[in-house]
Amino acid sequence: MSKPVVFITGGGRRIGAAISSMLMDEGYFVLIHVRNSVEEAQAIIDAHSKANGGETSGEIITADLLNADIGELIARIQNHPKVIADGGLFGLINNASVYQPISFDDLTFEEFKKNFIIHVEVPFLLTKGLYEQIKAKSGSVIGLVDTSQGRAWKDLTHYTASKNALRQMMINLAGDLHPHVRVNCIAPGAIISAAWEIEHFASVLEKVPMGRSGEPKDIASAAKFLLESDHISGQIINVDGGWTIVE
Numbered sequence: 060m061s062k063p064v065v066f067i068t069g070g071g072r073r074i075g076a077a078i079s080s081m082l083m084d085e086g087y088f089v090l091i092h093v094r095n096s097v098e099e100a101q102a103i104i105d106a107h108s109k110a111n112g113g114e115t116s117g118e119i120i121t122a123d124l125l126n127a128d129i130g131e132l133i134a135r136i137q138n139h140p141k142v143i144a145d146g147g148l149f150g151l152i153n154n155a156s157v158y159q160p161i162s163f164d165d166l167t168f169e170e171f172k173k174n175f176i177i178h179v180e181v182p183f184l185l186t187k188g189l190y191e192q193i194k195a196k197s198g199s200v201i202g203l204v205d206t207s208q209g210r211a212w213k214d215l216t217h218y219t220a221s222k223n224a225l226r227q228m229m230i231n232l233a234g235d236l237h238p239h240v241r242v243n244c245i246a247p248g249a250i251i252s253a254a255w256e257i258e259h260f261a262s263v264l265e266k267v268p269m270g271r272s273g274e275p276k277d278i279a280s281a282a283k284f285l286l287e288s289d290h291i292s293g294q295i296i297n298v299d300g301g302w303t304i305v306e
């Protein structure tokens with residue numbers, strides 16, 4: 060029997076890796092897009108395969124989203140044997156991201172545009188290009204946004220502007236694409252994906268009501284929930300330990 064197929068961008072490491080791994084464990088075939096994290100993605104696929112009698116539940120799709128031919132990437136997903144075998148695509152997760160604080164003085168238009176390409180243009184093109192495949196499965200699109208809206212975040216104009224454009228685009232698409240395709244967002248708070256972030260997030264965590272950072276698996280659980288909640292669309296789930304209610 061074919062498995063439902065999910066395509067995730069930036070799915071080879073950190074939060075994306077946790078989503079890829081959990082979805083494979085939960086019975087999905089995951090098309091894991093990476094730019095550089097090929098070895099990390101292969102390790103996820105191999106670990107899952109080893110634990111499941113050699114059955115492969117993922118495949119790596121490589122592309123640098125800043126330079127790739129997105130039309131060609133879309134065609135690869137549309138024509139992927141697993142997508143054809145299952146009659147479409149159950150989920151598209153727009154997770155790939157760039158995050159680099161830059162002061163206003165140093166912020167170039169090129170850097171500004173880069174954030175909009177990764178966070179807005181590519182998710183738009185993928186949603187549009189894969190719409191028929193997602194519709195065929197009554198599937199959904201998920202965007203990874205953040206909790207920055209409405210506030211000034213130092214040196215992050217390019218990042219917050221583009222992430223909030225993604226947030227609004229996803230809400231709008233939920234309105235445009237119903238009832239065939241659901242569209243939702245996950246807004247992570249402070250998620251510790253690497254040891255160096257413990258110190259980085261220390262002052263933030265003092266304010267988080269749940270008293271701890273989030274973990275990548277907290278985001279993966281939300282992604283699974285949204286993929287499988289067929290009466291939820293146009294929503295943003297803050298997975299932030301309550302941070303937004305006290306800010």
Ligand SMILES: NC(=O)c1ccc[n+]([C@@H]2O[C@H](COP(=O)([O-])OP(=O)(O)OC[C@H]3O[C@@H](n4cnc5c(N)ncnc54)[C@H](OP(=O)(O)O)[C@@H]3O)[C@@H](O)[C@H]2O)c1
Binds near residue numbers: 071153177
């Ligand atoms: N971590 C947090 O605390 C936090 C907080 C709020 C929101 N979020 C959001 O949650 C999502 C996951 O967070 P994260 O910290 O795990 O993300 P991340 O590590 O910053 O980025 C995820 C992936 O994006 C890919 N990527 C970057 N530039 C690319 C390009 N030009 N072409 C193709 N892929 C590219 C990278 O793939 P390769 O490794 O393969 O190069 C990277 O692994 C992001 O959308 C982020 O904005 C995270």
